[in-house]
Amino acid sequence: MRRIWPKVLPAVRTTDGKPSLSDFKEFVLPDIIEVFATNSSRAFPLISGRDDYQIVTLINSFGFPIVAATGIVSPDGSSVSIYNIAIDLELPEVFT
Numbered sequence: 001m002r003r004i005w006p007k008v009l010p011a012v013r014t015t016d017g018k019p020s021l022s023d024f025k026e027f028v029l030p031d032i033i034e035v036f037a038t039n040s041s042r043a044f045p046l047i048s049g050r051d052d053y054q055i056v057t058l059i060n061s062f063g064f065p066i067v068a069a070t071g072i073v074s075p076d077g078s079s080v081s082i083y084n085i086a087i088d089l090e091l092p093e094v095f096t
Helices: 021-037
Strands: 043-047 050-061 064-073 080-088
Touching: 021 050, 021 064, 021 080
Parallel strands: none
Antiparallel strands: 043 050, 050 064, 064 080
């Protein structure tokens, strides 16, 4: 697993309020896991006809304007492998 988090997020929240890796782990990641685990209506098929490939998008989650996670849910729904998390720290103009 490649670790790119330090390049994207600082270890602690900055003075200008930019969220940190700790914020992500404590507040956003559990929400992503819960959405996948509960087969929530907030998880959408990533590939038409393949319900096991899903995408979860969170908007304005604890200081993170947009977070999208993609994962593969096991056939029995008992586990999920998250293989990509995209974080956009700037809210697009369309949302402002």
